[in-house]
Amino acid sequence: MYKEADIANIPVAILCGGKGTRLKEETEFRPKPMVMVGDRPMIWHIMKTYAHYGFQNFMLCLGYKGEMIREYFFNYDWNHNDVLLELGDKKVTKLNNGHEENWKVWLIDTGQETMTGGRLKRLTPYLEKMDSDILLGTYGDGVCNVDITKLLDFHYSHGKLATMTAVRPTSRFGELAIEDNLVTYFQEKPQTSAGWINGGYFVLHRKVLDLIQGDATVFEAEPMKTLAALGELAVYKHDGFWQCMDTYRELELLNKLYAANQASWKIW
Structure with a gap:
């Protein structure tokens, strides 16, 4: 179990290494987490959400x-x-003190072609130096107003190795079968789907990294399928705001919301 005072030391891993080819209008010139939403890059918005709940230790x-x-x-x-x-x-x-961010930012080179699971696996030697048996994680291209302390409380309440946040987006990117708050089946980005999808915002016991073979492992493939099959992948249902930034149209939407002071993820 965690204490509120320990939250600042719990690592938050953010996947920042992909090429973002579906947003090539922007990613030809910069990595997707550095695409601007309002006057700040996407990565800043994500980190501010976690920091609002006291998390200060970010592994990029x-x-x-x-x-x-x-x-x-x-x-x-x-x-x-x-x-x-x-x-x-x-x-x-x-x-002067022109900003309030007192973050520890780990800038970890996880490779140009490494898959999502491989990127998490490469954090292992640094995680071993930290006094936490869990890590939080998300993607560097989506914002959400999920209550992360409630997500963490839920994770500790069920005793499973992993918790993922399930969301209901306007467009569908993955499929979850849920029974008694456990994921019984997982498939990322099927041709058709309905209901809840993977929204990121994970809580993972460090043992989950043992399921990752190496750089070529896609986290959303075998590791998560294995966790689901073992009954070790719980789901936290989030009915609130969630929006990814996969396309230029989605980037425009986020900027319009931010400009109109309707950015639901801006909880700080």
């Missing part, structure tokens, strides 16, 4: 154009505070 699984994500966080203080730059002495002094 980098790949395609990962250097842009590195640069963004390396320069975060520089770009969000007033600073005094002394050119001769090459000295920089922060003049």
